[in-house]
Amino acid sequence: MAIDNSFIIKKIEKFEYLHILYSTATKLPFIECDDETFDDQIYAFTTEEMTQAFARRYITDKILLNAVKIPNDVFQKFFRSLYLLGVNAVMIQDEGAPVRVQLSQLCEAPDISEMKNTKVPAANPEMQLTGIYFMQELTRPIQRSNAEKKHLHELEEEMAHNLLNSPLILTMDTTGIEGKWNPADKNQRPKVPMVTTKNGKSYQPVYTEIGEVRKFMQQTKSQQRLEMLAMPYEKLEGFLVGASEGFVFNPGGFNLILNRDQYKQMLTRYKQEAGE
Numbered sequence: 001m002a003i004d005n006s007f008i009i010k011k012i013e014k015f016e017y018l019h020i021l022y023s024t025a026t027k028l029p030f031i032e033c034d035d036e037t038f039d040d041q042i043y044a045f046t047t048e049e050m051t052q053a054f055a056r057r058y059i060t061d062k063i064l065l066n067a068v069k070i071p072n073d074v075f076q077k078f079f080r081s082l083y084l085l086g087v088n089a090v091m092i093q094d095e096g097a098p099v100r101v102q103l104s105q106l107c108e109a110p111d112i113s114e115m116k117n118t119k120v121p122a123a124n125p126e127m128q129l130t131g132i133y134f135m136q137e138l139t140r141p142i143q144r145s146n147a148e149k150k151h152l153h154e155l156e157e158e159m160a161h162n163l164l165n166s167p168l169i170l171t172m173d174t175t176g177i178e179g180k181w182n183p184a185d186k187n188q189r190p191k192v193p194m195v196t197t198k199n200g201k202s203y204q205p206v207y208t209e210i211g212e213v214r215k216f217m218q219q220t221k222s223q224q225r226l227e228m229l230a231m232p233y234e235k236l237e238g239f240l241v242g243a244s245e246g247f248v249f250n251p252g253g254f255n256l257i258l259n260r261d262q263y264k265q266m267l268t269r270y271k272q273e274a275g276e
Helices: 006-012 048-058 072-083 112-116 125-138 146-165 210-220 233-239 260-270
Strands: 017-023 040-045 065-071 089-093 099-102 168-173 202-207 226-231 246-249 256-259
Touching: 006 099, 017 048, 017 072, 040 048, 048 065, 065 072, 125 146, 125 256, 146 233, 146 260, 168 210, 168 233, 202 210, 210 226, 233 260, 246 260, 256 260
Parallel strands: 040 089, 202 246
Antiparallel strands: 017 040, 017 065, 089 099, 168 202, 168 226, 246 256
């Protein structure tokens, strides 16, 4: 029997803010798969106190979360962005017990199929969701039991399946080139963007969708003029430069780093599953 959530949905429209739980590992909303409904859901609260109290439940499992305050005037934009992460439900805590609201009840879904079929991918929610789940688990600083190791491996398999079967975006910095960049013109020499980690190592950024490129440029306040190239995972290696340790996927999001050996191992380990 369908649950009538019209009351809470009407209340949401009048909330001044929503407090959303974010993962410190991915810099994205914290997502969990519900054990009973299998909804991929995030958590929203009407007060910061409730948010912090809920987040403390995860400390024992070494899952670090923080609260991000979302104002009313961007509720719709925020909810629409959740579709691009593969989220389909929001657990909302106001008064009384938490209420699960389907994302489709909160905002209209964008045409994901059209966005996925662009030459340079504008959306890849399956890749985002599996990447987020994998990185949320991988970054927990724990000694894993055999069951936890198996679970992490399963998450890696799901993530790798999407990574090896998705068009990915590599960028070139053409700021110093006059006019439009022509990849066939050997006299034009674009720069290869790099992301430097805290330990001083440099990686080439790769993105799963256009929005991730824009987000990272906004986060870094980059003024580079970037050209985007869409390519499959196995062709990335041909663009590696000498100064690069490997690749970082979605550096402004789930931030998956693969050094050169890990990049090759991923391809070797999962290429059969990817239809090679």
